[in-house]
Amino acid sequence: xxxxxxxxxxxxxxxxGALASVVEDSLQFCYGIATEGTPLxxxxxxxxxxxxxxxxxxxxADVEIAxxxxxxxxxxxxxxxxxxxxxxxxxxxxxxxxxEETVKK
Amino acid sequence: MTTRIVELRQGILKKNDELARELRGRFxxxxxxxxxxxxxxxxxxxxxxxxxxxxLRAGGSRVAALVGDLETDNDARRxxxxxxxxxxxxxxxxxxLEAEMVSKHLEGWRLAELDYLFIENVGNLVxxxxxxxxxxxxxxxxxxxxxxxxxxxxxTLFNSADAxxxxxMDIAEAVGFDRETALRNIQEIRPGIRVFETSAKTGTGMxxxxxxxxxQRAGKSAS
Numbered sequence: 001x002x003x004x005x006x007x008x009x010x011x012x013x014x015x016x017g018a019l020a021s022v023v024e025d026s027l028q029f030c031y032g033i034a035t036e037g038t039p040l041x042x043x044x045x046x047x048x049x050x051x052x053x054x055x056x057x058x059x060x061a062d063v064e065i066a067x068x069x070x071x072x073x074x075x076x077x078x079x080x081x082x083x084x085x086x087x088x089x090x091x092x093x094x095x096x097x098x099x100e101e102t103v104k105k
Numbered sequence: 106m107t108t109r110i111v112e113l114r115q116g117i118l119k120k121n122d123e124l125a126r127e128l129r130g131r132f133x134x135x136x137x138x139x140x141x142x143x144x145x146x147x148x149x150x151x152x153x154x155x156x157x158x159x160x161l162r163a164g165g166s167r168v169a170a171l172v173g174d175l176e177t178d179n180d181a182r183r184x185x186x187x188x189x190x191x192x193x194x195x196x197x198x199x200x201x202l203e204a205e206m207v208s209k210h211l212e213g214w215r216l217a218e219l220d221y222l223f224i225e226n227v228g229n230l231v232x233x234x235x236x237x238x239x240x241x242x243x244x245x246x247x248x249x250x251x252x253x254x255x256x257x258x259x260x261t262l263f264n265s266a267d268a269x270x271x272x273x274m275d276i277a278e279a280v281g282f283d284r285e286t287a288l289r290n291i292q293e294i295r296p297g298i299r300v301f302e303t304s305a306k307t308g309t310g311m312x313x314x315x316x317x318x319x320x321q322r323a324g325k326s327a328s
Contacts, residue, residue, distance in 0.1 A: 010108060014117075019261045021231050068260040070293045079296030083264075089235065091113045098107050 006099035009043040013095075017050040017088040018068060024049075043094075052086030121236055124204035128239025135216035138322040139224065141202075141238050143262060144246035145255075146228030149272040149305060151180045153246065154225055156305040158187040160315055167218060171210050172225040173202040180225065190214065201232035204239060220322060230259040241267075242321060247291075248272045249282035256287075256294045263294040268301070268317070275304040 016022045024047045031045045052065040056073035062084055063073050073080050116122060132139045142150050154170060161168045169190040172180045181193035192210045194202060207224060216222070224240060226233045245266035247255050250273060256263040263269070269291050277284065284302075291300055299317060303310035 019234075019264060021235055021261045068264075068294075069257055071264065071296055072293075079292065081296045081298075087235075087265075088116075089118055090116045093110050093112045093114075095108055095110050098109060 004096055004098055007096045009040050009094055010097050011044045011046055011095040012040065013046045013048060013092040015048050015050050015088045015090050015092045017086040018052045019083075019086040020089040022047075022089060048092065050085060050088045053084045054080040054086075055082040055084055056080050057082070118235060121204045124208060125237035125239040128204055128208060129241070131216060132222070132239055132241070135219070137216050137219040137222050138242070138318070139222045139238075139240045140242045140244055140318075141224045141226060141233075141240035142244050142246060143226045143230070143233045143266070144228060144248075144272075145230050145251060148228070148246045148248040148251065150225050150228070150246055151183055152305040153270065153272050153303065154223055155184055155187055156308070156311060157223070157314070157318075158184060158189045160311055161221060161318070162188055164315070166220045168221045168223070169214065169219050170223040170225060171202075171207060173206070173227045175199075175227065184225075196227055200227055200229045201236050202226050202238060203236050207238050221318065230255075230262045234262040234265045244268045244270055246270045246272055247287070249274060249277040249287075250280050253283045253287040253290055256290045260294045263291065266295055266298060268299045269295070270314070271300065271302045273304060273306075274302050274309050275307045 027047065028045060035041050035043065052068070053062050054065055054071065056063045056076065056078060058076050058078040059073055063075060063080065065071060065080070066074065071080055072078065142154065144150050151172070158168050158170060170184050171192050171194055172184060173194045173196060174180055175196055175198055178193040181191045184191040194206050194210050196202065196206065202224065224238055243266050245263050247269065249271060271287065288300060291298060301310050301314045301317070303314060
């Protein structure tokens with residue numbers, strides 16, 4: 001938070017893939033405890049779920065896999081193994097509230 | 106008060122991913138094929154690896170292993186009986202290995218003098234799937250006693266694997282292992298994956314496994 005003195009973090013937005021092994025409830029439960037006494041204390045954690053997208057070679061299309069129980073193309077039922085998206089675990093952005101006097105120009 | 110949104114787009118496991126990439130570069134440069142073995146506790150990773158190390162050494166290959174556990178060096182001692190250099194990584198409570206632990210435990214080893222390096226992960230079917238160790242092949246192991254639906258229960262791990270090994274095939278019949286269902290479930294989660302049906306005790310399936318290792322090693326030096 002050094003570049004933003006006096007600022008308060010309002011919100012932290014994550015992108016979490018369906019294959020990232022992250023359970024939102026557990027994460028939310030720990031977040032409050034883990035952020036106590038840090039510049040993140042009191043901030044809201046927003047978890048944006050990222051679905052699994054795979055390349056279907058038979059359809060020549062990128063398809064969304066709705067269930068993790070079967071990695072097959074929802075259109076043609078062909079097995080798909082080329083993962084394009086779904087393992088993400090990243091901080092997308094944070095929203096901060098700056099104190100008026102520290103805002104430059 | 107003004108609010109502003111700071112775009113970060115930063116991977117939470119970025120540090121591990123970067124270190125893993127660095128390790129992968131070192132492994133490729135040294136010409137050593139690195140495998141990361143993952144499974145539940147009790148699947149028989151250590152017995153399978155003992156047998157693999159012994160058979161590879163008997164065939165003249167230069168092998169080494171790192172083995173992860175929360176505590177004890179029992180597995181390292183078991184594996185070292187094969188004559189291969191082995192180091193134990195004690196995670197002291199952490200349920201998976203991370204790239205940094207691997208990097209630290211490689212100190213002093215001359216990777217260029219190895220053909221194969223095996224990393225036996227901590228027994229766990231969840232977290233190891235998120236931590237890249239710089240390996241080229243991730244092997245998911247499943248024993249015949251665990252239930253044929255394990256791949257369906259832990260899709261994140263099986264979907265990230267490059268090869269699957271079924272262990273304890275020698276007792277498959279006694280425990281009523283449904284082979285067809287197990288194979289079908291593995292393919293549902295990771296279509297096209299190579300599956301080896303093995304027994305470390307009797308040696309079943311080891312020839313195919315060793316052939317696969319040798320193919321993979323050859324393929325790598327060609328690329």
